[in-house]
Amino acid sequence: MRLKGKTLLITAAGQGIGRASAIACLREGARVIATDVRADLLDRLATEAPGMLTSTLDVRDPSAVEACARVLPPLDGLFNCAGFVHEGSVLDCDEAAWDFSLELNVKSMYRTTRAFLPGMLDKAAQGASPAILNMASMASSIKGFPNRFVYGVTKAAVIGLTKSIAADFVARGIRCNALCPGTVDTPSLRQRIANAPDPVQAEKNFIARQPMGRLATVDDISPMVVYLLSDESRFVTGQAVLVDGGVTI
Ligand code: NAD
Numbered sequence: 001m002r003l004k005g006k007t008l009l010i011t012a013a014g015q016g017i018g019r020a021s022a023i024a025c026l027r028e029g030a031r032v033i034a035t036d037v038r039a040d041l042l043d044r045l046a047t048e049a050p051g052m053l054t055s056t057l058d059v060r061d062p063s064a065v066e067a068c069a070r071v072l073p074p075l076d077g078l079f080n081c082a083g084f085v086h087e088g089s090v091l092d093c094d095e096a097a098w099d100f101s102l103e104l105n106v107k108s109m110y111r112t113t114r115a116f117l118p119g120m121l122d123k124a125a126q127g128a129s130p131a132i133l134n135m136a137s138m139a140s141s142i143k144g145f146p147n148r149f150v151y152g153v154t155k156a157a158v159i160g161l162t163k164s165i166a167a168d169f170v171a172r173g174i175r176c177n178a179l180c181p182g183t184v185d186t187p188s189l190r191q192r193i194a195n196a197p198d199p200v201q202a203e204k205n206f207i208a209r210q211p212m213g214r215l216a217t218v219d220d221i222s223p224m225v226v227y228l229l230s231d232e233s234r235f236v237t238g239q240a241v242l243v244d245g246g247v248t249i
Contacts (some may be wrong), residue, residue: 001028001029001150002029002199002226002230002232003025003028003029003030003077003098003226003229003230004029004030004096005029005030005075005076005117006029006030006031006074006076006229006230007026007030007031007033007072007073007074007075007077007081008030008031008032008033008075008077008078008229009032009033009035009068009072009075009077009078009079009116010022010025010032010033010034010035010081010144011036011057011059011079011080011081011082011108012033012036012037012081012082012135013032013034013036013042013054013081013186014033014036014041014042014045014046014053015036015039015186015187015188016184016186016187016188016218017033017081017135017181017184017186017221017222017225018034018081018082019038019041019045019218020137020218020219020221020222021079021081021084021218021221021222021225021226022034022045022049022052023045023049023052023222023227024094024222024223024225024226025077025104025225025229026049026052026221027224028156028230030077030229031053031077031223032052032053032116032160033053033054033072033100034046034052034053034054034055034056035055035056035057035058035068036054036056036057037056037058037060038056039056039241041048042054042055042056043121050054050128054151055068059080059082059104059108059111059112060103060108061102065108065111065112065206066115066117068115068120068133069090069112069115069116069119072119073119074116074119074120074122074123074199075116075119075120075123075130076120076123076128076129076130076229077130077131077133077187077204077229078112078113078120078129078130078131078132078133079115079132079133079225079229080108080109080112080113080134080135080187081106081135082104082108082135083104083105083108083135083137083154084100084101084104084105084188085148085151085188085192086100086101086145086149086150086151087147087148087192087225088149088150089146089147089149090149090150091142091232092149093149093150093154094145097150101150101151101153101154102118102150102153102154102157103104103153104117104155105154105155105157105158106154106158106161109117109134109158109161110161113132113161113165117165117169117174118131120174121149121169121172121173121174123175124172124173125172125173128173128249129173129234130161130174130175130227131174131175131176131177131228131233132162132174132175132176132177133176133177133178133179133228134158134161134176134178134179135158135178135179136155136156136158136159136162136175136178136179136180136240137152137180137181138153138159138181138182138242138244138247138248139152139155140152140155140156140180140240141155141156141159141160142159142180142240142242142248143247143248153165155180158178159178159180162177162238163238164176166237166238167238170238175233175234175236175237176237176238177228177233177236177237177238177239177240177241177243178239178240178244179221179224179225179228179241179242180241180243180244181216181221181240181242181243181244182216182242182243182245182247183210183215183216184216184217184218184220184221185215185216185218185219185236186216189206189215191245193206196219200216209247210245210247211245211246211247211249212245212246214245216228216244216245220243220245222242224241224243228241243248
């Protein structure tokens, strides 16, 4: 029970990495508040994972985030997982696409951190060891990928945001790290493959860039989430932690 006694909130926990992480954290004894903009996904999660607490939350809605922080107890862990993959180069990214990705992938993390950090600081002052985990990607300041222009911009910004928060609050007992997965088999990846002009070739291309010869599963990623939210990682802060199957060797 590596997370026993901890109260964690996860955004975008309705499917994919967020969902698998919520289940992994619950198994490790945490009280998990799984949030997502889609109530249908949360209903299914609550049914399939008894003991999971769920609450709809649109991280693009500032008043909803503030209201959520007001009603919930102070957190021991915040996993900002919500994010969207825009496909294309700078020439394919108009102002609306830029604004949408920056809002969902970066500003939402600024927003949730401002809302939940005061409670986490109170907990730290009482001897707890709260942690924030932000979802970045190997496609970021770490490595450029074709057709991931604004996605790479946002995930690089997540790493900067993470390091700034880590630096400001390290002496007050808060850790903040970023998680940088490789390509993970999730519903949105399947959708991107299905939308490609040649889906079979698109899947082959995703696999070809993975030196291990396969995509990650969500369960390749969730153990790192458990570790970074647990006290086992108590000396780790401000890091962009890669779980990429060797892409960036
Ligand atoms: P996904 O894209 O399949 O699902 C995303 C979830 O986010 C959905 O449940 C959706 O309802 C929710 N969501 C969308 N907008 C929201 C909002 N405004 N507020 C709250 N929830 C919202 O899941 P995934 O592929 O596991 O991606 C999760 C995160 O992991 C993203 O930040 C993504 O960029 C990152 N990531 C994914 C991969 C990958 O290959 N799948 C690789 C690296 C990083």
